[in-house]
Amino acid sequence: EIVLTQSPGTLSLSPGERATLFCRASQNVRSNYLAWYQQKPGQPPRLLIYGASSRATGIPDRFSGSGSGTDFSLTISRLEPEDFAVYYCQQSGSSPQTFGQGTKMEIK
């Protein structure tokens, strides 16, 4: 099983700042089948990024993903108030598909 480790656990930033979140895999993620999700309290996760760097339908261009192999990142270029949430990475290149433990982005 591929273990995904996200860092930092919590990120405290202000609106307008740039955020970078990291996801490290215990093994290579095949074909870069790495996705990022955003989850707000009481809501299901929302797909942001797939294939490590492609934005899902309807996702603003301030969200971008990069990386390959075992190291991936999600960048939010300029934080909006609605971006403060928990973010999860997920790999589906190997079974069982797995999620990271999450990074909580909070308002500083």
Place this chain on the structure above:
Amino acid sequence: QLQLQESGPGLVKPSETLSLTCSVSGGSISSGSFYWGWIRQPPGRGLEWIGSTYYSGSAYYNPSLKSRATISVDTSNNQFFLKLSSVTAADTAVYYCARHSPYPADDYGWGNWGQGTLLTVSS
């Protein structure tokens, strides 16, 4: 617009079998090559993939559940189901049903989710 809605008992006793239903509207389970799955989230914790199925009925499971999970499909009623046997308090979680795109170049991920249903295991 595709919508998924989970339904279930809310409370299950330890050692019993939980049964959840996902009702799909705004699209047919049997159209396209999408796969349908269950993902759970214990209170205050992260996400765990339980398993996935295709409309044909073939299913794939997370080995961590030690063969306790069974996912099935009813295409005539546009529903799919989760049964989890021998539940314990560790199975207390919000259970989500979701749809995954089959196309690596097109929103390849869990793009559609239900709102989730809380299932508590307690005597």
